[in-house]
Amino acid sequence: MTVVPDDHLMTLICDTCGDTVKATACVLPDAEVVWTLVSEQGWSGSPFATGPHRCPHCSLLPLSDGGQAACGEHGPGGILGIDHLDDVTVVAAAGDVDLDSGDTLRTALRHAADMGGHVVVDLSRVHLIDSTGLGHLVRAHRDARDRGATLCLAAPSRFIRTVLHTMRLDGAFPIFDSREDALAQLSKAPALERPTAAAATATRS
Numbered sequence: 001m002t003v004v005p006d007d008h009l010m011t012l013i014c015d016t017c018g019d020t021v022k023a024t025a026c027v028l029p030d031a032e033v034v035w036t037l038v039s040e041q042g043w044s045g046s047p048f049a050t051g052p053h054r055c056p057h058c059s060l061l062p063l064s065d066g067g068q069a070a071c072g073e074h075g076p077g078g079i080l081g082i083d084h085l086d087d088v089t090v091v092a093a094a095g096d097v098d099l100d101s102g103d104t105l106r107t108a109l110r111h112a113a114d115m116g117g118h119v120v121v122d123l124s125r126v127h128l129i130d131s132t133g134l135g136h137l138v139r140a141h142r143d144a145r146d147r148g149a150t151l152c153l154a155a156p157s158r159f160i161r162t163v164l165h166t167m168r169l170d171g172a173f174p175i176f177d178s179r180e181d182a183l184a185q186l187s188k189a190p191a192l193e194r195p196t197a198a199a200a201t202a203t204r205s
Helices: 035-040 102-114 131-146 158-166 179-188 197-204
Strands: 003-006 009-013 020-024 078-085 088-097 118-129 151-154
Touching (some): 078 102, 118 131, 118 158
Parallel strands (some): 088 118
Antiparallel strands (some): 078 088
């Protein structure tokens, strides 16, 4: 999701650099149409809330063959792999995690839950995530918590961190700079014990 509604305001998030701008939303017949907000702020991209959108700076960057800024290429979302390491399952996602690829992530997370241990979602190769992807992560996090396990996010991009912060979800998950950091922290905890937020912060610093 690259446009985040908040009462009468909307936050635009640049798909390339993660910069944001908040402005008054213009009520249109279709709430998904945000072209007036995009154009008034000097941004470029899709007239729809699902994007892509680029800030004025990134709009000046040369485009790759795929039509995106050269510094941030995107593609269909998918699962690169599922690794079982002791009592931790690592789900490695890639590309754009959105409505089209959400079922793939949901299936992978369900399989990880069936394994019964902690879960690390490796986001290092994920470019974008929308409300569908976030919903699957939140539900998987709650399921893990209910069974006494932990679901961690590893290596989210600046854009994904911005989306999590804007949606007030950055405090819901332990977030680590890398897959290795997440696994190291989980290995220090007794089986199926949730790492504290302070421990996650210490690992990132």
